[in-house]
Amino acid sequence: MSASELFDRIANEIYQQGFCVIRNALPEALGVALASEVRSLPEENFSRAGIGRQADHQNIETIRRDEICWIDNTTAAGQAWLLWADGLQQALNRRLFLGLFSFESHYAHYHPGDFYKVHLDAFRGQQNRVLTVVTYLNPDWTDADGGELLIYPEKSNQPLLTVKPEFGTLVVFLSEEFPHEVLPTLTDRYSIAGWYRINTSDSNRVDPAF
Template sequence: MTAIVPFTSASPFDKVMADIREKGWSVTDGFFSDELIDALLLDISEIDNAYMKQAGVGRSSDHQVVLNRRSDYIRWIDPVTPARKSFLDAMLELRLEFNRRLFMGLWDYEAHFSRYEHGAFYEKHVDAFKGKSNRVLSTVLYLNEDWSDADGGQLVLFDEHDESKKIGQFAPIKGRLAIFLSEEFPHEVLASQRTRHSIAGWFRVNNSIQNQVDPDQ
């Protein structure tokens, strides 16, 4: 597969590292190269809903589809195209930087494409319950051309100590990357007024017990 240059900056990780160290969350534009973003956008645009699945809430045996809480479609990402491989390779580099600079002990990364059709949303939630999940850092990369405020679909982050207090509301514009501590920050996706694409992912630690590896997805 042809390699895609993932970054345009010689030091793409500096701002994200500083943000996570200082406040536990980061929203960054221009983290990845335009070449990679365009290739990922083409990838997801070519996937029909019939080849995606209705997203649910919970994991493993607790997983269930609850459309009044979450209504997007997803497809888990494997390195089967140049764009997906380059993206996963870049997130591997980011994982190693988190471990080297912030000593986070991250073990692996999982991610899926996400598609919100008109009216789709995801109500306020956290990605991991304290002490009960191996997800440590959540990531969202947005893949939407010419997005306006009227298109909705914003990510809303809430304060870790007072979940009625908003930290910020962020439009899902093309190339924007959000990262935050999975256990700490409640967040929601407002109803989208047009088709909205993103990649949601999680850096995880290994909580294996008796040689039973924590499940993916």
């Protein structure tokens, strides 16, 4: 599948149902580079993930237990990933008129036993994350390894989707509409989580503010 065909499929499924899950979607060379990089990064590059943003940020290990490292363009793999994500952003803006303005993403490392309880990536009217993107960097993942992503409909405790964190699988969904969780993993689990944002700048603040 070409990049154009892939981006068309993502746009169509987001338009029709608000989410998409595509196996083997990430270009193989890019996936291999990212999988190699995340495993070679020094441990001190990772920090314990929390919940909430800026002043509301908290580390609550009963809700979330994983480590993250933000991705920038200082490495070849990071540059290639951000270039690919920019291509997707442009395609979605052309096809769906979403007004996506910026993109942020991080590696996530779940050690054995780590999890992330049910949560939303954005709340209506309170944040400007519009679209969530997740991709997995785990070759040879098996059912016995756990760590599945569960995506729920709004106001329901019955999963809509169960996604295995298999290498190259891509998940995209509307950030405000789909609660989701990561089940406990039984082995080291690597992924990238990213968010496309809109610009909420006004006369009193410039967005995005990092």
